[in-house]
Amino acid sequence: MGLNGLLGLSAEALAAQAFALDVTGQNISNVNTPGYVRRVAVLEARPSGPSSNGGVTAKGIERAYDQFIGGRYFTATGLASSSTTRDQALANIEASFVDSGNGIGTALGQLFSSFSALAANPSDSTARAAVLSAADALSLRFRSAAESITTARRDMLSQAQGTASEINDELSQIARLNDQIATAQNMGHDAADLSDKRQKLLEDLSQRIDVQTFTDGSGKLVVRGGGATLVEGGVAASLSVTTATDGSMKVLVSRGDSTAVDISTSLTGGRLAGLQSARDTDAVAIAKKLDQLAWDVGSAVNDQHRAGVGLDGTDGRALFALGAGPSGAASTIALDASMVGHPERLAAAASTTTGPGDSDNAVALAQLGTSSLGAGARTPSEAWSDVVGDVGLRRANARDEAALRSDMRDQAKALQDSQSGVSLDEEMVNLTKYQRAYQAATKLLSTADELLRGLMQELKP
Amino acid sequence: MRVSDSMRFDVATRSIATQQQQMLEASRQASTGARIAAPSDDPVAAAQLARVQASLDESSTYQTTIRAVRGDLDTAESALAAAADVYANALEIAQRGANGSLSASERKDLATQVSQLKDQLSTLANTKGSLGYVFGGSKTDSAPFTASGAFVGDDAARNVEVGRGLVVSTNASGAKAFTAAGGRDVFADLTSLQSALEANDGDAIAATIDGLDESRRQIVGARVDVGLKIERLTTSDTVQDQAQVALGSQRHTLADADAAQSYSRLIAVQQSLEAAIAVARNTLSSLGSVGS
Numbered sequence: 001m002g003l004n005g006l007l008g009l010s011a012e013a014l015a016a017q018a019f020a021l022d023v024t025g026q027n028i029s030n031v032n033t034p035g036y037v038r039r040v041a042v043l044e045a046r047p048s049g050p051s052s053n054g055g056v057t058a059k060g061i062e063r064a065y066d067q068f069i070g071g072r073y074f075t076a077t078g079l080a081s082s083s084t085t086r087d088q089a090l091a092n093i094e095a096s097f098v099d100s101g102n103g104i105g106t107a108l109g110q111l112f113s114s115f116s117a118l119a120a121n122p123s124d125s126t127a128r129a130a131v132l133s134a135a136d137a138l139s140l141r142f143r144s145a146a147e148s149i150t151t152a153r154r155d156m157l158s159q160a161q162g163t164a165s166e167i168n169d170e171l172s173q174i175a176r177l178n179d180q181i182a183t184a185q186n187m188g189h190d191a192a193d194l195s196d197k198r199q200k201l202l203e204d205l206s207q208r209i210d211v212q213t214f215t216d217g218s219g220k221l222v223v224r225g226g227g228a229t230l231v232e233g234g235v236a237a238s239l240s241v242t243t244a245t246d247g248s249m250k251v252l253v254s255r256g257d258s259t260a261v262d263i264s265t266s267l268t269g270g271r272l273a274g275l276q277s278a279r280d281t282d283a284v285a286i287a288k289k290l291d292q293l294a295w296d297v298g299s300a301v302n303d304q305h306r307a308g309v310g311l312d313g314t315d316g317r318a319l320f321a322l323g324a325g326p327s328g329a330a331s332t333i334a335l336d337a338s339m340v341g342h343p344e345r346l347a348a349a350a351s352t353t354t355g356p357g358d359s360d361n362a363v364a365l366a367q368l369g370t371s372s373l374g375a376g377a378r379t380p381s382e383a384w385s386d387v388v389g390d391v392g393l394r395r396a397n398a399r400d401e402a403a404l405r406s407d408m409r410d411q412a413k414a415l416q417d418s419q420s421g422v423s424l425d426e427e428m429v430n431l432t433k434y435q436r437a438y439q440a441a442t443k444l445l446s447t448a449d450e451l452l453r454g455l456m457q458e459l460k461p
Numbered sequence: 462m463r464v465s466d467s468m469r470f471d472v473a474t475r476s477i478a479t480q481q482q483q484m485l486e487a488s489r490q491a492s493t494g495a496r497i498a499a500p501s502d503d504p505v506a507a508a509q510l511a512r513v514q515a516s517l518d519e520s521s522t523y524q525t526t527i528r529a530v531r532g533d534l535d536t537a538e539s540a541l542a543a544a545a546d547v548y549a550n551a552l553e554i555a556q557r558g559a560n561g562s563l564s565a566s567e568r569k570d571l572a573t574q575v576s577q578l579k580d581q582l583s584t585l586a587n588t589k590g591s592l593g594y595v596f597g598g599s600k601t602d603s604a605p606f607t608a609s610g611a612f613v614g615d616d617a618a619r620n621v622e623v624g625r626g627l628v629v630s631t632n633a634s635g636a637k638a639f640t641a642a643g644g645r646d647v648f649a650d651l652t653s654l655q656s657a658l659e660a661n662d663g664d665a666i667a668a669t670i671d672g673l674d675e676s677r678r679q680i681v682g683a684r685v686d687v688g689l690k691i692e693r694l695t696t697s698d699t700v701q702d703q704a705q706v707a708l709g710s711q712r713h714t715l716a717d718a719d720a721a722q723s724y725s726r727l728i729a730v731q732q733s734l735e736a737a738i739a740v741a742r743n744t745l746s747s748l749g750s751v752g753s
Binding site for chain 2: 124354369396414
């Protein structure tokens with residue numbers, strides 16, 4: 001150990017503090033970069049020994065990232081995104097069930113009112129025309145509500161397909177980054193920026209599908225989602241969304257040339273899961289209730305109408321054109337073709353022998369409005385209020401769940417940010433700390449230099 | 462817990478966003494006065510509201526029906542009152558005609574008066590209301606009595622529903638008021654008076670008096686029946702009025718926001734939004750102040 005050693009020591013110190021200052025600078029510059037994980041400069045004392053003077057080395061940088069906290073954040077993001085997606089999808093459907101004076105509820109009331117008006121004045125052509133227009137309006141409302149659900153389901157399918165292609169894009173980027181990170185690490189780089197990039201992609205991915213990650217025995221990152229392996233090292237799978245025979249959404253995962261795996265039943269988080277549950281559970285259930293209501297009302301009115309007699313003395317006519325059963329009834333119900341433009345065919349009378357003043361069948365038709373119909377044994381207005389209540393409950397549940405899940409995601413994010421986020425205050429302190437250390441190392445250098453110079457002058461011949 | 466900058470930003474953004482959302486909802490409620498904008502705002506109340514609305518519609522339908530059929534019953538009642546007067550006149554003529562001191566020509570004049578009364582009666586029996594011939598039963602499209610007084614209508618009741626499950630007949634039975642179905646064929650009684658007067662047969666004229674009186678009472682009875690029907694409709698109308706008041710206040714409770722409450726809520730939310738903004742400003746202004 002000598003003065004030359006001191007020079008070497010100060011050179012090392014300058015380099016190490018400069019490195020730490022550089023890392024602090026990186027942190028400060030990336031304070032607002034999404035997905036950036038705070039770096040910590042790792043400085044290490046060199047063990048002193050016969051060949052070494054115990055200086056400092058910059059060992060490298062460390063990413064302040066906790067895999068467990070990160071995993072929890074992925075899960076929370078997936079669940080929040082799934083429930084928010086479901087909530088938004090149901091909000092669209094709910095809009096068709098807000099009865100502001102022109103919905104199904106009003107149209108139902110108007111149909112039965114028009115039967116009453118017909119009973120009061122069975123031979124009046126205006127009252128008869130009013131029944132036809134009320135029946136037509138009701139079937140139109142049913143059809144447009146059913147249509148809006150069908151459209152919403154179609155939109156959700158194309159959204160799911162769009163989401164699948166975004167997922168595919170992200171999966172292949174993650175696989176590529178896996179390869180690049182492995183190469184960089186083999187060459188001795190820390191690859192922190194590549195890891196950050198991958199981190200951001202995984203975060204984005206977790207909004208679309210449930211994501212779990214782990215590192216396998218050989219150091220490769222494995223990404224799993226929907227119960228299937230999506231990325232393994234440099235190999236990415238690809239997702240496709242189609243429809244099954246019953247019209248429900250089908251999500252297939254294929255990797256390389258292996259056969260595609262159906263993961264439709266194991267989606268638990270992300271937009272895909274939210275779309276699936278809104279499309280294939282909620283929308284289907286609402287559509288089914290609507291079909292049942294259309295069928296119950298339509299078939300009960302038809303049965304009663306067939307029992308009556310029109311002004312032309314003919315009985316046995318249906319008022320509504322309906323399919324063979326409740327399935328799809330709301331989307332097909334219409335005014336029967338034989339009734340269109342023929343108000344005189346409305347069966348207000350109960351008998352072929354009575355005159356045009358016979359209103360008994362019109363009374364019976366009007367009374368259907370307050371009778372229990374169909375399998376549910378509810379009046380039409382009760383059945384309608386049931387549909388409204390069901391839609392409202394589903395949406396309210398979805399909204400509450402979305403709020404809860406979003407809070408949980410925010411908490412997980414706070415935890416992750418607490419671990420990995422940059423604090424400018426902290427960096428300012430670090431900046432000062434490394435600055436002072438650098439200044440001290442400079443002083444060390446100049447001291448060693450002075451000593452050496454003095455020594456040189458003393459030794460001058 | 463270590464606090465990073467992004468956490469501070471997130472908290473500030475989130476709390477302002479939450480307050481703004483509440484602010485939006487509170488101002489919607491305060492400005493529209495409606496508590497429920499979509500079923501999900503209160504699913505149970507929304508379902509109940511749909512039922513209450515249906516009951517209100519039902520009730521006003523009953524009232525519309527009552528008001529539509531009432532006019533013709535009033536018409537029938539006054540026609541029957543006039544018909545009863547016809548028989549009071551006929552009775553008077555019969556009593557005068559039975560007087561043995563009358564000459565054949567005087568009886569002939571009385572017969573002419575009876576013939577006019579007959580015309581009057583057939584006009585009354587063929588009275589037309591807004592819903593067709595009022596005494597024709599279900600045959601509302603053709604005159605129920607021919608020129609000779611033969612009945613071609615029927616005795617069908619014209620029923621309407623005027624309350625849940627309450628189906629009432631809303632027509633005056635022409636058959637029961639004017640034909641043998643009600644006990645006496647009232648046209649025949651007038652015809653026999655006319656022919657007895659024309660035949661100048663005092664005994665035969667006297668013999669018609671009892672029949673004419675019975676006919677008059679039959680018509681008065683029919684009028685009382687119509688009066689009862691009108692009264693029943695009036696009662697139903699009142700019942701529906703009361704039901705609508707009750708249902709209306711129920712709807713009000715379910716659907717309407719309490720004005721004072723929603724306004725004070727709006728102010729409260731407004732204040733907490735301002736507070737959130739102030740806190741955010743405070744937090745953000747202290748960012749990175751170390752070292753400066």
